[in-house]
Amino acid sequence: MSKQASGNFDQSKYQNDWNKKNMKRVSADYKTDFVEEFKASCKELGLSQSDVIREAMRKTIERAKKVSK
Numbered sequence: 001m002s003k004q005a006s007g008n009f010d011q012s013k014y015q016n017d018w019n020k021k022n023m024k025r026v027s028a029d030y031k032t033d034f035v036e037e038f039k040a041s042c043k044e045l046g047l048s049q050s051d052v053i054r055e056a057m058r059k060t061i062e063r064a065k066k067v068s069k
Contacts, residue, residue, distance in 0.1 A: 026057075038052075
């Protein structure tokens with residue numbers, strides 16, 4: 001449980017504030033079968049869904065940088 005008394009550090013509040021300032025959420029809707037196949041594929045390959053999506057985003061950014069040069 002986080003400490004909230006005067007003078008004590010509130011870890012939960014700090015994390016929430018940090019996330020609001022530094023993080024963004026990406027959301028998308030896909031057909032159920034597609035999502036289930038993606039989840040199963042990630043599990044089969046031992047990859048987290050987040051890591052796969054992050055890598056796809058990183059590759060897209062790098063590709064765009066090369067095009068804009």
